Amino acid sequence: MNDPQPFLFRQRQQDPLFLVYRRRVIHRGSTPNDPSRRDVICAAFWEEQQVKELEKQATDRGYELWWETVPVHSQDCSEQHNATVFVVFEGGMAQDNPDALEFSDPVGLAVYFTRNDVEAALESYADWEWEDVWELPVPWQSPFALNPFTKKRSSGSPEDYEFTL
Numbered sequence: 001m002n003d004p005q006p007f008l009f010r011q012r013q014q015d016p017l018f019l020v021y022r023r024r025v026i027h028r029g030s031t032p033n034d035p036s037r038r039d040v041i042c043a044a045f046w047e048e049q050q051v052k053e054l055e056k057q058a059t060d061r062g063y064e065l066w067w068e069t070v071p072v073h074s075q076d077c078s079e080q081h082n083a084t085v086f087v088v089f090e091g092g093m094a095q096d097n098p099d100a101l102e103f104s105d106p107v108g109l110a111v112y113f114t115r116n117d118v119e120a121a122l123e124s125y126a127d128w129e130w131e132d133v134w135e136l137p138v139p140w141q142s143p144f145a146l147n148p149f150t151k152k153r154s155s156g157s158p159e160d161y162e163f164t165l
Helices: 048-060 115-124
Strands: 017-028 031-045 065-070 084-091 106-112 131-137 161-163
Touching: 017 048, 017 084, 017 106, 031 048, 031 084, 048 065, 065 106, 084 115, 106 115, 115 131
Parallel strands: none
Antiparallel strands: 017 031, 017 065, 017 161, 084 106, 084 131
């Protein structure tokens, strides 16, 4: 009998990766557009305590962070805490996009330890058009986790759209 869940979603017994996001609100003209926001990836940790410490620092500076846990799906589960991981995101931007660290709006789907594992998973579902794979060191923290963003507008966004810094 075939597993009803695709390879990407079969979870091994593994600690999940914590992905941390910083919220940006979009303003249309001078009015906040409440339903529209960007949750920009800003950190990755194996330990929840690291997430909570970063959240406290961000709160003290007036920044809103939230996080999600993303399951590990690699075939090789011998190393519990790899120094580099491959994260499959839905939505967002490609990691090499110059605006990615300030405007990406991804949802983490799965973590892989090797490029071979992530490529095999993606090949299994070649009809996917929405995934981006980011290669991240862990722990990782964006310069924008605790500092202001530098751009109010991403390239290609409407002139009357501005994002909070």
